[in-house]
Amino acid sequence: MANASGLAMDHLIPGEFTNASSGTKYRIHAEDGAAWLDFDDPQTPPAKGRMKLDYFLGSGHLGITYLYSLNKYLLESPAAYYTSANGYDMKPGFGGLREMPPAIPMEATCLRCHMSGVQHSDPGSLNHYSEEPFHSGGITCESCHGDTREHVLTGGKAAVVNPATLDPERRDSICMSCHLEGDVSVEKDGRSPVDFKPGESISRYLSYFVYVSADATARGVSEVEQFNTSMCKRASGSKMSCTSCHDPHYTPPAAERVAFYRGKCLACHNQPSFVREHHPENPDCTSCHMPRSKAENIPHVAWTDHRILRHPAMNLADASPVRSDDLVAIFSPSSTPRDLALAYYAAAMEGHSSDRERAYTTLTAAHQANPDDVQVLRSLGILAGTGGDSQLAGELFRNVLKLSPTDQTAASNLAVVEVRTGDLQGALALLQPVFNRNQDSLGLAMNLAAVECLLGNGTAARSTIETALKYNPGSRELTNRLQQTSSCTARLK
Ligand code: HEC
Ligand code: HEC
Ligand code: HEC
Ligand code: HEC
Ligand code: HEC
Ligand code: HEC
Structure with missing residues (x-):
């Protein structure tokens, strides 16, 4: 587990390949003591450039993926190494795209099982880390014994967690925190598994759910x-x-x-x-x-x-x-009906559309029980919005922002509601700060540029698109929009 991740140069496998569906050529190689991902997408206009790879993730048992950071946004390489094929190909799920995939954000919730001392991204940002995203690569002593630096600094007075002396739930939580995902896992109200420390019960942070099958074993x-x-x-x-x-x-x-x-x-x-x-x-x-x-x-x-x-x-x-439609909690002694509601919501968002109705009803009940639960408010807002009730959605997102002013999901979705109701200035005021914290997001850039364009500010729209292009160099959507920005000024002025 010590080799689960680290500096890219410590585990760089050089190679190259061309992704058939997009025609993009990728090359992974070392140069001047650094690791690089070169890309060459021959579309019109062509996208050609390179990213400096900072970290590797995966011991290589199955494969390796590389991470790079651009202006402190941590992103994953779209090209991954597959041990079984002894070569590179697109990251799973990205093979069929007709262009270079958009930027792939690395969230702390993804890093937490593969690195040690993982930090939260900046408030309101999915993957912008002002400080180091994690203290060290690999699974170190700290991942299972807690903060050992504290132990050393206090000359041994601050106790190191000894898993063998913990009660079974806390003992098992250590391995479980990284080796269990369930079909759906739900964060407890106000908690993130990134904060889990050995010695605690993982059920304080997560509730796990699985679809019961006919034969549970x-x-x-x-x-x-x-x-x-x-x-x-x-x-x-x-x-x-x-x-x-x-x-x-x-x-x-x-x-x-x-x-x-x-x-x-x-x-x-x-x-x-x-x-x-x-x-x-x-x-x-x-x-x-x-x-x-x-x-x-x-x-x-x-x-x-x-x-x-x-x-x-x-x-x-x-x-x-044999999958049934019912989710049940596993290894989650403190799971609540609210957690189950969010699990159905997650399932619905993953395309299990028959769970939509159930998610809505159970979330509504959870909302009545605790009107200040941000996750519940946000999820209900999205269900209301996609179900066509913009007014309710707007109300719910506003409540989220009262409780959690930097919530990017609520702000960007509220902006869409405001565009629909014609409040372009309101939408702009919401989208601008969210985009400033998430400049790598193609979707946010498209929405912000559209609003800027509708307001007649072609220069701002152009600058938004140009910013996002740095992170999404192969996006035709962005390059097409860039061409339209000049005409949007002309039209609205
Ligand atoms: C709950 C913990 C957990 C999370 C979250 C998690 N992983 Fe993993 N991952 C593992 C474990 C454990 C393994 C080792 C193999 C196994 O048990 O499946 C693994 C294996 C891998 C491998 C194969 C590595 C090898 O050794 O060949 C890759 C690549 C990978 N994960 C990438 C990711 C990415 C990218 C994310 C975020 C989107 C992620 N993982 C999120 C726990 C996690
Ligand atoms: C993947 C989790 C994990 C990692 C990583 C890990 N340990 Fe452990 N360690 C354990 C567990 C679990 C036990 C208890 C073993 C048992 O059941 O007896 C333990 C026991 C110990 C003990 C014995 C404690 C005692 O008083 O009996 C020492 C010492 C120790 N670990 C040191 C380290 C050091 C140093 C590192 C880093 C180089 C490290 N461990 C990394 C899980 C881990
Ligand atoms: C911080 C997250 C984390 C914790 C805690 C953790 N693991 Fe792992 N473990 C991983 C990851 C990630 C891998 C895969 C490494 C790779 O191949 O990339 C892994 C791999 C393994 C492997 C297979 C490869 C090997 O190194 O032997 C075993 C077995 C394993 N873990 C057992 C355990 C046990 C037992 C515990 C609890 C004492 C534990 N792990 C705790 C993240 C974790
Ligand atoms: C009865 C013995 C036994 C117990 C208990 C056990 N394992 Fe394993 N585990 C194995 C064996 C054997 C392998 C295969 C090792 C190999 O082939 O090198 C393995 C492999 C693994 C691997 C590598 C991936 C895989 O599936 O092959 C991981 C991760 C792992 N175990 C995690 C765990 C965790 C987490 C627990 C506790 C929930 C656990 N194991 C309990 C015997 C056990
Ligand atoms: C060549 C395959 C094979 C190997 C190697 C093997 N087993 Fe078994 N084992 C079996 C089969 C088959 C059964 C079921 C016997 C039955 O149902 O009559 C079994 C049954 C058992 C049982 C159930 C109790 C019993 O006596 O029926 C246990 C416990 C067990 N094995 C443990 C082990 C352990 C421990 C080892 C290694 C020391 C081991 N086995 C090696 C095939 C194997
Ligand atoms: C901590 C103790 C413990 C360890 C370690 C352990 N077992 Fe068991 N195992 C048991 C007990 C207790 C039973 C149930 C009574 C019996 O059949 O002996 C059992 C049952 C079994 C059975 C019968 C399963 C059935 O469905 O009837 C098999 C097979 C088995 N063990 C194989 C293994 C193998 C192989 C390993 C090592 C990889 C292993 N066990 C390690 C305690 C253990």
């Missing part, structure tokens, strides 16, 4: 979920945990792997007759009881079967979940 995406369905875990209870098999300070090299895990199994399965008679021909317990699945090339999905089944023939690949 067949489901299982993460190691955490699968392991908890295993007979070993169910029969052993809280005395068994991830560290019954894993040493967080040591990954056994290939040659020791079999003996290492066998030793862990035998710590419990130690009846002499069993050890003597149970498959003496094959010392690798895990080859039969914890086989590897085909999911090996998908990030964020377990590929070693942590259900520890008796009958190894059952393949993980056959157990693809």
Whole structure:
């Protein structure tokens, strides 16, 4: 885990490829002691340039992605390295675009599992970091033992967290905080998982939800979920945990792997007759009881079967979940109806449109229970807006901004409402500060430029587009709009 991330030059794999659908050529290489991503998009007008890569993310087990920062906006390279293909291609989901993809913002919630000492982005910005976005690459001691600098500074007086002495929920929270995602996870009111510290319960920060499938044990995406369905875990209870098999300070090299895990199994399965008679021909317990699945090339999905089944023939690949429509909380003792409402909302936003109605009803109830819950207000506002009730949406977004003045989602959505009702100055006043904090956002730039254009200020619209083009050099939408800005002045003046 120590190699989970770091400086780009410490793990740079040079390579190049051309993305077939856009015709863009990418090259990743080192020059003058720095790592670079060159891009060359032959469209008219062409987009050609380079980004200096700062960090790598991923040990390379599955693949590696690189991060760069531009005026302190932290962004992800659209080109990723795939270990299985031994080469570069577009980042997952971006292969079919007809042009270079827009800037990909790196949020702290994404960094938090891959780096150590991850900081929040600046208030009101998705991915602008005035300070360093994180203290160090990789998963360091701090990720599991808390702030060890404090320990050193106080000459050992400030305690380091020892996971072994925590109660089971807090102990398990450490691994869970990074190894569990669920189908949907929801931030508790006013909290961000970026603030989670070892020694706390992750359920203070997140509630996790999954779609219940017909066979609950067949489901299982993460190691955490699968392991908890295993007979070993169910029969052993809280005395068994991830560290019954894993040493967080040591990954056994290939040659020791079999003996290492066998030793862990035998710590419990130690009846002499069993050890003597149970498959003496094959010392690798895990080859039969914890086989590897085909999911090996998908990030964020377990590929070693942590259900520890008796009958190894059952393949993980056959157990693809039969998804029902109901979300249930897992490992979230303090989950509330409000969290569930937000989970349905998240599902609805991901295209599960049948959840829209349910999200609306349950969010409305959550709003009545606590009118000051920003996430609930914001989500209801978006549902109202997309459902055509601009007036209600506007009211809800205004309430969000009263409680959280830098909320970029509320401000940008309220601006759209105000454009609809003809209040262009109001929309401008909302959009300008949001864009100033999120200059890499193509969508915000398009909206702000449209308002500036409607107000007859072609110069401002042009400057907005030019700013966004620095971060989205291949965007045809932006270059087309740039051509229109001169005529918008002429028309409205
Ligand atoms: C909840 C924690 C968590 C979050 C959030 C998370 N990841 Fe991961 N990621 C992991 C873990 C753990 C692995 C290791 C493999 C596994 O268990 O699936 C991983 C694996 C990866 C890999 C493959 C690395 C390799 O070793 O080959 C990439 C690339 C990756 N993540 C990128 C991202 C990006 C980009 C984001 C943000 C959009 C993100 N991850 C968010 C936990 C997380
Ligand atoms: C991925 C999480 C993780 C990381 C990273 C990690 N540890 Fe640990 N550490 C643990 C866990 C869990 C235990 C308790 C093991 C057990 O169950 O006995 C532990 C135990 C220890 C102990 C024994 C404590 C005691 O009093 O018994 C020491 C010392 C220690 N770790 C030092 C370190 C140092 C130094 C680093 C950084 C180089 C580090 N650890 C990184 C998870 C981690
Ligand atoms: C801060 C986030 C974080 C925490 C906390 C964390 N992990 Fe991880 N772990 C990761 C990431 C990220 C990877 C993938 C690294 C990669 O391949 O890029 C990983 C990889 C692993 C791996 C596979 C590769 C290896 O290094 O052996 C194991 C096993 C693992 N973690 C177990 C644990 C256990 C057990 C705990 C709790 C004691 C734990 N992790 C806590 C983030 C975390
Ligand atoms: C912390 C103790 C512990 C560890 C470590 C452990 N197990 Fe278990 N396991 C149990 C208990 C308790 C049971 C239930 C009683 C029994 O069958 O012995 C069990 C049951 C099983 C079963 C039967 C499952 C079923 O559905 O009937 C298998 C197979 C198994 N373990 C394999 C393993 C393997 C392989 C390992 C190592 C990779 C392992 N166990 C590690 C405690 C453990
Ligand atoms: C009974 C033993 C056992 C327990 C308990 C266990 N693991 Fe594993 N885990 C393994 C084995 C074996 C592997 C495969 C290691 C290898 O092939 O090098 C593995 C692999 C992993 C990997 C690498 C990705 C993958 O799926 O292959 C991660 C991450 C991981 N475990 C996390 C966890 C977490 C988190 C927990 C606790 C919720 C946990 N494990 C509990 C035995 C166990
Ligand atoms: C060659 C494949 C294979 C290997 C290697 C293997 N097992 Fe098994 N194991 C099985 C099968 C198959 C069963 C189911 C037997 C049955 O249902 O009659 C089983 C059953 C078990 C059970 C359930 C209790 C019992 O006696 O039926 C446990 C516990 C277990 N294995 C643990 C282990 C451990 C620990 C190791 C390594 C020391 C191991 N197995 C190695 C195939 C294997």
